[in-house]
Amino acid sequence: MALSTMAPKAFIQHQNLVEQVADYLTQAIIQQHFLPGERLSEVQLSKDLGVSRAPVREAARLLESRGLLISKPRRGFFVRALNAVEFEDVFDLRLCLERHAIDRLAERYSVEAQRALEQQVEVLCEAALGNDETRRIEEDLQFHRLMLHYAGNERLLKAFDGLTHELRLCIALITKTHDAPDTIATSHFKLLEALASGSSAVCREAIDYHIGVARKFVVRGVGEPGELGSQESQR
Amino acid sequence: MALSTMAPKAFIQHQNLVEQVADYLTQAIIQQHFLPGERLSEVQLSKDLGVSRAPVREAARLLESRGLLISKPRRGFFVRALNAVEFEDVFDLRLCLERHAIDRLAERYSVEAQRALEQQVEVLCEAALGNDETRRIEEDLQFHRLMLHYAGNERLLKAFDGLTHELRLCIALITKTHDAPDTIATSHFKLLEALASGSSAVCREAIDYHIGVARKFVVRGVGEPGELGSQESQR
DNA sequence: CGACTGCCGACTGTCGACAGTTTTACAAAC
DNA sequence: GTTTGTAAAACTGTCGACAGTCGGCAGTCG
CATH class of the missing domain: 1.10.10.10 (Winged helix-like DNA-binding domain superfamily/Winged helix DNA-binding domain)
Structure with a gap:
């Protein structure tokens, strides 16, 4: 064989x-x-x-x-049905995780990490030019997964992965999230620049802006609160 | 009836x-x-x-x-077997979540939240005086759950709850975490003071110190890396 | 005419069983 | 003594079936 x-x-x-x-x-x-x-x-x-x-x-x-x-x-x-508050919560948690991750990553920014992220941005930009919306979203998420991975905390990455399932649901519930390709490119390049600068404050500002844009795109257009979303506490 | x-x-x-x-x-x-x-x-x-x-x-x-x-x-x-790195990762994620939570909470610190937290500290102090180690841990976690809850992001709380299971495992793997009752008391009172001050910087310092102490207590005494802990990536 | 009660269908929670695979034990060969 | 090959045992993955429960509907009483 x-x-x-x-x-x-x-x-x-x-x-x-x-x-x-x-x-x-x-x-x-x-x-x-x-x-x-x-x-x-x-x-x-x-x-x-x-x-x-x-x-x-x-x-x-x-x-x-x-x-x-x-x-x-x-x-x-x-x-699962998501209401507007839960939308906000998901993006707030994402902000929480990514702020921490970019901070950790800036401390230990290796050439390997840098190259991997730059390469992924290229892939993402290429995907942004195409028509496949799903692929664009996946490549975008993959970039952020890489950031979390190189931040050096696998548990943090696991938490992010757990969140991405809901994130995909959030994105899917909005028909149009189609950013312009150049917007996507610059938005991610700014993250790379911030990381290269090594400044914690710059990184934080960059990630806040980045996720803030994504959140705005998604949260707009969320209407009534669905009652099925919140499971009651189980203790 | x-x-x-x-x-x-x-x-x-x-x-x-x-x-x-x-x-x-x-x-x-x-x-x-x-x-x-x-x-x-x-x-x-x-x-x-x-x-x-x-x-x-x-x-x-x-x-x-x-x-x-x-x-x-x-x-x-x-x-699940946890090695030293995974220990660190768990506490690092906890720090990530609680930093964010205390920041959010400071922005919207209601009298209701304040009273609930103060009451829980009292319960915790009382538990710290007793012999029941398990109860002390649970009341401690409950205090932090309350913080996350009043931070106003249920998804954040859910993430924390997911983490507490591993946290209990971490704590259980260490035979002795027994802090002195007064240490526990002051450590939590400092959090209340920080929240009352409303300063983001003060809150951050307080939570960093608080979790740093807990981490030190637990991480000490972790030996060989166990090979079963890390599941490989599944994509 | 409205509210309550009992019945019916559908579904979940749980069970025991079978097939394929992995592990282990053992024997044979080098 | 170590390694290889084989066979049995144990275990997981999956299946079909049964019992208890839930929601809805009809019938009955006020």
Whole structure:
């Protein structure tokens, strides 16, 4: 067999049914095939996907932990609905994490990190010129993931990853976030400049501005508060 | 019936088996009945607890999302082991969240928030005098939960709650964190003073000091890096 | 005509079982 | 003694099924 020529990491995707179902559900929610607040029937999903209820349940639990679904005991799972306050909260938390990250990163800004970020900005700019909105968003998020990664705190990155699921939901709920390509480029270049300067204050100002722009784009157009968004405290 | 005199919220606790199993597992891990890195057998747990494997699996998934367990495909669940770096990361993230929270809280410091926090400090001081170490930790965490809550960002609080599970694990892995009662008291009173001052800089200094002390107490005595702690990136 | 009560359908929570895979134990060969 | 190959045992991933519960609807009483 020619297996030796392949990447050492497992290529045969042993992708669990759970992950497949989770991916399917995530896409369906992001693309609004399920409306916010809608109830998801486990049996219906099992039938549609041709699997049993066990993986569907586990996938739903996974999406619940990611904030895309809400579980109500003996009632089932509902698609998370976000009101304006929750929108603000998500972006505020993002600001919190990224402020900290850029601060840490400025302290330990290696050439490796610099090159990786510059390269990602190029990829992002290229994506911004194309028509694929989804890819643009993903490359944008990837840039920020890299920032968090090189900040040197994996737990911080994990928290950010947890937030990105909701972030994608926020972005998806707004039909148009299409910035002009040059806006995207300069906005990210400013972050690189700030990092290169090494100044904590400059970095903070840059990230505040950067996220402030994104927030403004998204928050505009959010209407009524949905009542399904906030799960009550569980202690 | 005298039901009308009781709280309107549901009294009969519909506690799922999943939650019960999750609580049991959490306690067992915190109290080190399961050692870090140890493999958990689903069938064994089902037999021990007298339930089927389904709720055990779901509870394990829940604890995985909380960072107390690690799942390896086709291998099962393992108790999370934390190395020194991960310890630092947890406290660094905590610092990140609480810095942001105290900043937000200082902007909107209501008398209601002030009274709630002061009351909680009293409860904490009382707990510090007793012998119940667990209760002291819980009351301490509860104080910080209140801070996050009154900061006005529920998503921030949720992130903190997610972190507290790992935080408890960190604390549990250290045998002695026993601060003197007066240290605990003054440490928290300083936070109240800082909030009352309304100065962002003062607040930041106070929270940095507060968490710095806690971190020092915990990080000391962490030895070898455990290999099970870091799950590789999944994208 | 409105409110309450009991029943019905649908669904979730839980269970036991089967198939495929990983681990372990053991024997054989170098 | 170390390594390799094989087989059994244990375990996870998945499935179908049953029981208890929830929401809605019809029937009944005031």
